[in-house]
Amino acid sequence: MEKLALFGGHPAIQAENSELFNWPIITEEDEEAVLSVLHNRTMSGTEITKLFENDMAQWLGVQYALGFCNGTSGLLSALWACGVGAGDEVICPSMTYWASAAPVLTLGGAVNFADIDPGTLCIDPEDIEHRIGPRTKAIMVVHYAGNPCDMDRILPIAKKHGLKIIEDASHAQGSLYKGKPCGSIGDVSVMSLMTAKSFAIGEAGMLFTNDRMIYERAISYGFYERTGGSSEFFKADNYLTYPELVKFSGIPVGGFKHRMHQMSSAVGRVQLKSYDARIAEIDKAMTYFWDNLVSIEGLKPHRADISVGSTMGGWYYPLGIFDHSKYPEGTLNLICRAFQAEGVSICTPCKNEALHIHPVFQEHDLFRTGKPTMISFTDRDVRQGKGSLPHSEAVQSYAFGVPWFKQFVPEEIDLYVEAFRKVFGQIDELL
Numbered sequence: 562m563e564k565l566a567l568f569g570g571h572p573a574i575q576a577e578n579s580e581l582f583n584w585p586i587i588t589e590e591d592e593e594a595v596l597s598v599l600h601n602r603t604m605s606g607t608e609i610t611k612l613f614e615n616d617m618a619q620w621l622g623v624q625y626a627l628g629f630c631n632g633t634s635g636l637l638s639a640l641w642a643c644g645v646g647a648g649d650e651v652i653c654p655s656m657t658y659w660a661s662a663a664p665v666l667t668l669g670g671a672v673n674f675a676d677i678d679p680g681t682l683c684i685d686p687e688d689i690e691h692r693i694g695p696r697t698k699a700i701m702v703v704h705y706a707g708n709p710c711d712m713d714r715i716l717p718i719a720k721k722h723g724l725k726i727i728e729d730a731s732h733a734q735g736s737l738y739k740g741k742p743c744g745s746i747g748d749v750s751v752m753s754l755m756t757a758k759s760f761a762i763g764e765a766g767m768l769f770t771n772d773r774m775i776y777e778r779a780i781s782y783g784f785y786e787r788t789g790g791s792s793e794f795f796k797a798d799n800y801l802t803y804p805e806l807v808k809f810s811g812i813p814v815g816g817f818k819h820r821m822h823q824m825s826s827a828v829g830r831v832q833l834k835s836y837d838a839r840i841a842e843i844d845k846a847m848t849y850f851w852d853n854l855v856s857i858e859g860l861k862p863h864r865a866d867i868s869v870g871s872t873m874g875g876w877y878y879p880l881g882i883f884d885h886s887k888y889p890e891g892t893l894n895l896i897c898r899a900f901q902a903e904g905v906s907i908c909t910p911c912k913n914e915a916l917h918i919h920p921v922f923q924e925h926d927l928f929r930t931g932k933p934t935m936i937s938f939t940d941r942d943v944r945q946g947k948g949s950l951p952h953s954e955a956v957q958s959y960a961f962g963v964p965w966f967k968q969f970v971p972e973e974i975d976l977y978v979e980a981f982r983k984v985f986g987q988i989d990e991l992l
């Protein structure tokens with residue numbers, strides 16, 4: 562086998578073809594959409610965002626969509642809309658981006674972190690039910706890196722205990738769970754639409770629900786301009802029907818302004834038209850890549866079970882799962898170093914870390930009550946120490962980023978396949 566570049570051999574990838582990875586794809590139509598917002602001076606308006614919301618609701622097959630300035634604000638609103646408040650608990654996987662969990666703290670609640678399944682990197686359904694306590698309000702599921710959670714096992718648990726399911730579908734725009742779009746399965750869902758995501762339109766987020774009360778509560782929390790109120794400008798634009806919300810019209814009850822920038826919504830409308838076709842191309846490329854690597858021992862793709870009609874959507878953040886059980890600690894780091902030398906810079910250990918051991922969830926005192934935020938308004942301490950959620954804590958020893966191909970160009974993808982064979986074929990030499 563060819564000598565590894567790390568040891569002086571020729572790198573497998575001499576120069577990366579940026580066309581293969583560029584994202585999002587920007588055309589003149591996107592540019593014109595942005596310019597028209599600028600020329601019409603409608604950057605802070607809502608009319609384009611409302612059209613975009615309609616487009617997105619139709620695309621996902623849900624009744625309501627609400628456009629946010631980012632995904633984090635959407636998650637905060639979804640949590641509040643589901644009734645999460647001071648002293649309440651939310652069950653959430655520990656290994657995810659912090660925004661799936663941290664807004665619970667903003668509301669005075671506590672996060673009861675569950676472990677992940679090391680194959681799917683999603684919340685382990687086995688680790689949910691025993692965490693439910695008298696103040697548990699919701700389960701936050703994260704379709705991590707586009708891979709749908711095992712909703713058939715999670716939905717009955719939520720139903721049995723009267724809990725809301727919030728789907729963080731920030732990685733899963735276009736992913737299907739057994740044929741159903743991720744983001745349309747729980748009580749409410751949120752997608753980050755920031756530029757790194759597979760549906761990428763700038764700083765933006767979208768909340769989806771079929772529940773009118775959740776929709777109105779999310780509006781009441783951070784969209785004062787849609788609550789009527791006294792100003793002439795907004796009077797006609799009243800989305801609220803529930804008297805308990807109408808009485809607060811004019812001021813967002815959450816004290817925030819959450820609306821989407823219209824340059825983002827204008828781009829979103831254009832991007833949506835091509836989105837399904839573009840992610841089909843990604844799926845073809847990623848499937849080709851992984852299908853050519855099945856023979857590598859100890860390496861598995863992080864991907865959905867297509868035999869049951871589940872898909873990876875836009876394959877946001879594709880990952881490989883390395884069977885580290887037979888190797889010494891640090892082996893994945895070495896493998897990633899070898900990939901760097903081969904010119905495959907994307908191969909680094911999983912970029913998200915276990916959250917439950919982070920000081921923000923252990924000791925920070927947000928409300929200055931003299932106690933850590935997590936126990937500010939409760940007697941039940943759900944904090945967990947090191948060693949409590951092993952699969953989340955070990956993620957960087959078994960999950961690592963792999964190339965995210967946006968174009969199906971087999972002869973170029975083959976070069977990466979060869980690089981993978983080369984590195985994985987020489988782990989013993991690396992050690």
Ligand SMILES: Cc1ncc(COP(=O)(O)O)c(C=O)c1O
Pocket residue numbers: 631632633634657658660661703729731732753754755764765766
């Ligand atoms: C899983 C997950 N949830 C939420 C967010 C937050 O979205 P935003 O960055 O748009 O606030 C992100 C963003 O990276 C994410 O990866």
